[in-house]
Amino acid sequence: MHPRFAAVTKAYDVRGTTPDQLDAELALAFGRAYADEVGVSEGGGTVVLGHDMRDSSPDLAAAMADGIRAQGGDVLLVGLASTDLLYAASGQLDLPGIMITASHNPAGYNGFKVCRAGARPIGLDTGLRTIAEAAGNLLDQPVGALRGQLTERDFLEDYAELVVSLAPVSGRRLKVVVDAGNGMAGHTASAVLDKIDVEVVPLYFELDGTFPNHEANPLDASTLVDLQAAVTEHGADLGLAFDGDADRCFVVDERAELVAPSAITALIGTRYLAQQPGATILHNVICSRAVPEIITENGGTAVRTPVGHSLIKAEMARTDAVFGGEHSGHFYFRDFYLADSGMLAALHVMGALAESDGTVSQLMEQFSRYAASGEINSTVTDADEVIARLVDTYADQQQDRLDGLTVTADTWWFNVRASNTEPLLRLNVEGDDEATMATVRDQVLALIRG
Numbered sequence: 001m002h003p004r005f006a007a008v009t010k011a012y013d014v015r016g017t018t019p020d021q022l023d024a025e026l027a028l029a030f031g032r033a034y035a036d037e038v039g040v041s042e043g044g045g046t047v048v049l050g051h052d053m054r055d056s057s058p059d060l061a062a063a064m065a066d067g068i069r070a071q072g073g074d075v076l077l078v079g080l081a082s083t084d085l086l087y088a089a090s091g092q093l094d095l096p097g098i099m100i101t102a103s104h105n106p107a108g109y110n111g112f113k114v115c116r117a118g119a120r121p122i123g124l125d126t127g128l129r130t131i132a133e134a135a136g137n138l139l140d141q142p143v144g145a146l147r148g149q150l151t152e153r154d155f156l157e158d159y160a161e162l163v164v165s166l167a168p169v170s171g172r173r174l175k176v177v178v179d180a181g182n183g184m185a186g187h188t189a190s191a192v193l194d195k196i197d198v199e200v201v202p203l204y205f206e207l208d209g210t211f212p213n214h215e216a217n218p219l220d221a222s223t224l225v226d227l228q229a230a231v232t233e234h235g236a237d238l239g240l241a242f243d244g245d246a247d248r249c250f251v252v253d254e255r256a257e258l259v260a261p262s263a264i265t266a267l268i269g270t271r272y273l274a275q276q277p278g279a280t281i282l283h284n285v286i287c288s289r290a291v292p293e294i295i296t297e298n299g300g301t302a303v304r305t306p307v308g309h310s311l312i313k314a315e316m317a318r319t320d321a322v323f324g325g326e327h328s329g330h331f332y333f334r335d336f337y338l339a340d341s342g343m344l345a346a347l348h349v350m351g352a353l354a355e356s357d358g359t360v361s362q363l364m365e366q367f368s369r370y371a372a373s374g375e376i377n378s379t380v381t382d383a384d385e386v387i388a389r390l391v392d393t394y395a396d397q398q399q400d401r402l403d404g405l406t407v408t409a410d411t412w413w414f415n416v417r418a419s420n421t422e423p424l425l426r427l428n429v430e431g432d433d434e435a436t437m438a439t440v441r442d443q444v445l446a447l448i449r450g
Contacts, residue, residue, distance in 0.1 A: 004021070008111070014114075018056045023060075027064045028063045028064070031063065032071050033138060034067070036071060040072075040074065041071040048075075049061055052099075054109075056209075066146055070148075075148060075151070078153055082247065082343070083245040088163075088339075098113070100112060106215055119337035163192055163336075163341065164192060169198065174238070174354055176201070177252075178239070179203040180216075182216065183244035186202075186205035223241070228256035236254065237254055255361055261328065265327075266288075268349075269325070270295075270298050280303055280321040281325075283304060283324065283325055284304070285406055286417075286428040288430060291325070305402075331345035376441070378449055387418075387425075393447060404416050429441040
């Protein structure tokens with residue numbers, strides 16, 4: 001692979017700093033190779049293309065469109081979009097799609113998320129490596145005339161109607177604080193929430209790729225401070241925080257405390273099981289043990305998956321699962337083309353709350369059974385050596401290697417996974433109570449860092 005593409009091609013997307021790693025030249029070559037991979041070259045079809053609000057995104061989108069058109073493919077430009085809006089367009093129109101975004105990364109980054117027609121995922125082993133290798137070979141090749149056509153279409157209303165139809169909200173009127181983090185939820189949230197009976201307190205809806213208030217990364221607890229304060233100040237029923245491209249959503253309850261994504265996975269799973277008894281629900285290896293317990297108790301089939309969206313989408317297709325959740329705040333829906341949508345997850349939470357008489361904390365209490373450490377990162381020089389040490393140390397406990405190493409005992413479990421992009425090990429620990437969790441967490445960290 002060409003060094004320029006090797007530096008930015010990740011497990012599920014292309015991502016890097018701009019303009020030094022990602023620029024129009026790279027996007028042009030990628031667009032040409034992508035058109036060939038998805039079969040739209042030489043009049044073979046159309047690619048739907050969207051972009052986020054970063055300063056570099058319009059130019060990268062224009063170069064990407066030129067690359068596709070240079071191969072003889074057509075481009076349907078939907079303009080400013082959240083990633084789940086792009087997936088909706090790809091699904092509804094049955095077209096391959098490209099989203100120009102760096103998701104939750106800081107302002108200096110950008111990237112490309114790509115899918116086949118019907119929002120089917122493309123990861124490193126399902127086409128992304130092939131595209132990147134071919135694009136590297138095209139970097140210095142001359143570009144001919146732009147033979148493909150470029151058309152534009154506003155898909156925002158279609159997207160809003162779709163997600164509201166999939167997760168209607170009815171019952172009592174809620175007050176919700178929405179922190180868009182100056183990201184793409186500032187574009188999509190109003191269109192969606194205007195269709196339901198809800199009072200919205202908006203935070204940072206102004207599209208600004210410099211992220212002047214805080215990074216649009218709800219995994220970082222420091223980015224939730226303003227949302228938590230606003231929930232308290234306004235006496236809101238809940239708060240919603242979206243990442244930069246709005247494909248992830250985190251929920252804050254009426255006490256301004258974060259609701260674990262595992263609990264949301266369990267909640268949405270039970271909602272689907274009420275409609276489709278016996279359905280299959282996916283949960284990844286770092287979701288709470290409560291999730292498969294609750295799915296099973298409600299008559300469903302719980303299937304455990306590795307972390308990562310292209311892996312989960314493939315497993316959803318294989319098992320015909322109706323829903324899947326990741327502890328990172330990604331939620332996947334069969335009725336949304338097997339794709340992830342932060343907005344659709346938010347609508348499910350609001351729908352469940354509006355139908356109840358209680359608060360978010362009361363609603364979620366039944367789905368929160370254990371004490372969790374949250375993800376703890378450690379820098380290591382040799383991840384394989386550290387994991388081998390853990391395998392030996394915990395040889396008397398149940399172990400599996402579905403994704404990293406998971407060790408399971410009667411009253412606790414932990415998972416250690418290597419980062420795809422950094423020299424890090426990621427640790428998640430859960431115990432029956434806080435003391436058990438803390439003891440195991442400290443023992444494992446000492447072995448990792450020792």
